Amino acid sequence: MNINLLTQIVFYFFAGMTVLSAGVVVFSRNLIHCAFALLFTFFGVAGLYVFLGADFLAGAQVVIYVGGILVLLIFGVMLTQKLYELHLKAETFQFWPAFALTAAVFLTLITIMVRTSWHKTDLQPLDPTTARIGALFMREYVLPFEVASIFLLIALIGAAMIVRRRSE
Amino acid sequence: MIGLGHYLVVSAALFSLGIMAVMTRKNAVNVLMGIELILNSANINLVAFSRFSSGNLDGQLYAIFVIVIAAAEAAVALAIVLSMYRIVKSVDLDRADTLKG
Numbered sequence: 001m002n003i004n005l006l007t008q009i010v011f012y013f014f015a016g017m018t019v020l021s022a023g024v025v026v027f028s029r030n031l032i033h034c035a036f037a038l039l040f041t042f043f044g045v046a047g048l049y050v051f052l053g054a055d056f057l058a059g060a061q062v063v064i065y066v067g068g069i070l071v072l073l074i075f076g077v078m079l080t081q082k083l084y085e086l087h088l089k090a091e092t093f094q095f096w097p098a099f100a101l102t103a104a105v106f107l108t109l110i111t112i113m114v115r116t117s118w119h120k121t122d123l124q125p126l127d128p129t130t131a132r133i134g135a136l137f138m139r140e141y142v143l144p145f146e147v148a149s150i151f152l153l154i155a156l157i158g159a160a161m162i163v164r165r166r167s168e
Numbered sequence: 169m170i171g172l173g174h175y176l177v178v179s180a181a182l183f184s185l186g187i188m189a190v191m192t193r194k195n196a197v198n199v200l201m202g203i204e205l206i207l208n209s210a211n212i213n214l215v216a217f218s219r220f221s222s223g224n225l226d227g228q229l230y231a232i233f234v235i236v237i238a239a240a241e242a243a244v245a246l247a248i249v250l251s252m253y254r255i256v257k258s259v260d261l262d263r264a265d266t267l268k269g
Contacts, residue, residue, distance in 0.1 A: 004169065011170045015178045022185045025201055038201055045208050048175065052219045054228050064235055069204060069242045076197045076246045080253045098191035106184040113176045121223040132225055141229055148236045155240035159247040
């Protein structure tokens with residue numbers, strides 16, 4: 001089979017999976033369905049990263065988004081809904097004005113994208129990126145790296161402080 | 169051949185869907201899901217431009233910082249949602265109007 005055609009088929013599979021499951025996240029009436037559709041969106045985005053040659057980022061996407069953020073969101077759903085009453089409905093409001101605005105945003109983005117002549121370079125060969133990313137983090141990006149670690153620590157302490165029961 | 173435009177279209181679609189979720193949902197957790205969609209679309213753009221436009225890894229590093237901020241945002245926002253649920257017994261964003269005059 002032609003390798004080019006195969007590449008296109010796999011790309012459209014991941015792109016379709018991403019966009020369709022994002023549509024389920026937005027339009028589904030059931031909160032649990034939303035949360036599980038988000039799983040497929042994150043996996044689809046990870047597949048697109050693999051296509052773009054970002055192997056480390058694809059792994060990080062699966063580990064952090066699927067393993068961390070999605071589990072946290074599902075905890076949020078479970079802890080804030082009365083599961084026994086089957087009350088897991090997600091209400092929507094102002095649907096059509098929001099839909100019109102969203103369509104306008106989408107069309108604007110597509111128009112800008114088509115009209116701009118983007119700067120193009122020759123495609124680099126697809127090498128493993130992890131070692132180069134690690135070297136960049138330790139050299140050029142060492143200050144943002146340290147700031148990000150402090151930031152994560154502050155967010156962790158802050159989140160624990162917010163949910164703590166006041167002892168009074 | 170798959171080019172830059174394909175990725176930009178996917179990213180624009182994800183961004184629009186995320187905005188739609190943020191604008192139409194009443195449930196706070198659902199709004200958070202919309203924000204995650206928006207951050208993912210920005211990440212696709214960064215990585216796509218890193219591959220097709222710049223040829224170096226800077227875009228991927230920015231994408232990693234975006235993931236870091238998304239993780240911190242999800243943790244703090246869910247803490248706020250749980251705290252709000254404890255106080256007003258609901259995650260309906262219309263009920264979070266204590267500061268309204």
